[in-house]
Amino acid sequence: MGPEIFGPLVAAVGLGATLAGLIDFGSNSLSVREMAAKRMDLGGFGSRLSGKLLIGTAGLTLWAVTFFVFARDSFLWVAGPIAFSQLLGQSFVVPLRARGRTDLLAAATLIDRLTVACCFLVLHLMDFGPQHMLWVAMAAGPVVSASVTRWILARDQKPDLSWSVSVNPWRNAKHYGVSSAAVSAQSLDLTIMSLVGGASVAGVYGAVNRWTQPMSLLAAAFTTSTAPLVAKMGSWRTAWPLLKRSSMLIGGAVLLCVGVAVFSEPLVAVLVGSDFADSAAVLRILAVGTIGAVLNQPVAAFLQALGNERAVSFITTSGVGIQLMLVALLTWAMGSIGAALAFAVLQTIILTLLLVTIVVSRRRSLIVIGRHSRGVRGR
Template sequence: MSAIAIATAGMGFIDFGTNSHWVREISRGLMDPDELGRRLTSKIICTLAIGIIWAAITSFVAPGSGLWTASPVMLGLMVNQTSQVALRAAKRGDLVSITIVADKLVAFLAFLALWASGSPSPEALWISLTCGSFTASILGWMLVERRHRPVIRIGSGSNPWRGAGYYGVSSLANSAQTLDLPVLSIVAGPAAAGLFAAVNRWTQPMSLLASAFSAASAPFVSRSADVVEAWRHVRQAAWMPLCAIGLSAGVALAAPILVPVLLGNGYLGSVDNLRILALVAIFSIMSQPLTVVLQSLGHDRFVGTWMGIAVLTQLALVVVLGFWFGSLGAAYASLAIQILLFGALVARVSREYRDVRLAGVLAEIEGLLKS
């Protein structure tokens, strides 16, 4: 399990927001299949090189740990995620879903076959996950229309991270938010961390809906000329974040019932934590459409900067509030930062909206004067 966690983290670090950036650039007509193929080739080669180095070091330093298996798992995850870029940019979420189902199905069947043949569970797990990833990658590549299909070009690579820096900052900021729990454990002790951790992931299903909304909307929004046109596309999929908000509100209201039923009366101290974290999820979900619009219209620097500031401030608040108020301090820190980030995103989108409306009015006046 440690190797798989390392592989997932390594994949996220190496990707550094490139997949999201490529979807935007392809949707806006700024990247053709040839350029995508060159960048994809470079990223795969870099991932392969890092994987070989990791496998060599871990095999020498910790030969019996199995940590070397993070390399093939990481490579599989990287190729799998990258193979979805062309499909997402083509607005073929239905085909992306097919590759995801194929990934999970092949991994499940491979694990059963290996387990039935007597292979140890850890070995069966990493092999099955790798098989699932590569199967989905091949399927994803085949499902892309030939004219949009990227071609692997060895020896003619291109910098895969060019232009994706602030997408990467946003991605790292999202990952860094998970550090609130270890920071709380340090400043407030394991008891407070336990109360916080007991319900800290209960809002993740709602976040998955918001993430699905982002993936579905990004290609459409990227082709928009301005924020007004982008909103028309976002509005069509607004039911997804609205459902997530409704579920989060339900969790907040039902917290006094859910916690003792699912965790027992020993965790009654987590009720208030769950209520606050459900509010955190609501503000986070409301920020998703604004983030998609701004990033897709080329304001990824603004989003990345504010997300970086927000996460650093959150961790600092966890140190202070966690020390004084324990687990509630960490929850309030998350809520404060999500409100701050939501406010910043609303302000920027409102400014863009006013500018577009003003430009429209001025164009109408100019037309009247010419006539």
């Protein structure tokens, strides 16, 4: 399967990830914070989850059927099952994230990845069409992981899926939702590249753009286990002693990024062959840009956990919007290299703005504390 076929397929898979993020609209992240702070119980989460899954299933079914009937060759219909599986997988680990159960979260992620690999191998041995093996395997992984999580890993924290018309699944998730939708919209880069640069350009980029996922998974493991602690503790200072040891995950992710950047050419030659030789330069730039993405994850999550979700929402949304515009412009001018540069530059800018937000928020806290102390002395 060459870049011409691979490009539209990975673009549809990326679109599926975007749809999943739009349907969730930050409700999972909000639920993690509220459950960690003991402001939401399993019953409340179950009611929200039921409504979201019901509405999401109806919408994604309509999407898949419509594009399968009227635009089957575009592969846009594939985004439907991909979005549903990701929505399911991300939702059922919320109780584990809220409790900080990194061991069970790691097990759920491992089950997901092993299912994808095994499914892909079985379909390959069955001579299944190469254009369908990828999306079927990627859709199967989160579904199996969600099933195992609900019935085995989190059986003592299993929410009751009882839907009520009066429960809004996205209540109070506005700022979380905007940030989540913006992050999900990053997956539209492949779709934009297909439109601007053609299937071959998207295929060269899509062949390696997911190779930085292991580094992102390490950052996600650290973030999902520690963000609830930050929300519970209420400040950076009190939470840091509990975060210090697990911060090695971030260091490991950064080192992996450096290694991939250095050895990008032999990695591409061995794993995908000479047809994708141009992907080596793309992978190198993506690996460097992922260093910023790895650091952005926990910084943004900690700011949200401490009540700064509005600032994070603005930074993330504006950053991703600029990135996608740059993807279109630089793809037209430089091909797949341009899209990789857009990713790397914007991740660095977003990280800088998040760090500035930390400094500003800490200064405001000190000013408030100082005023309070003077008021007490004055009495």
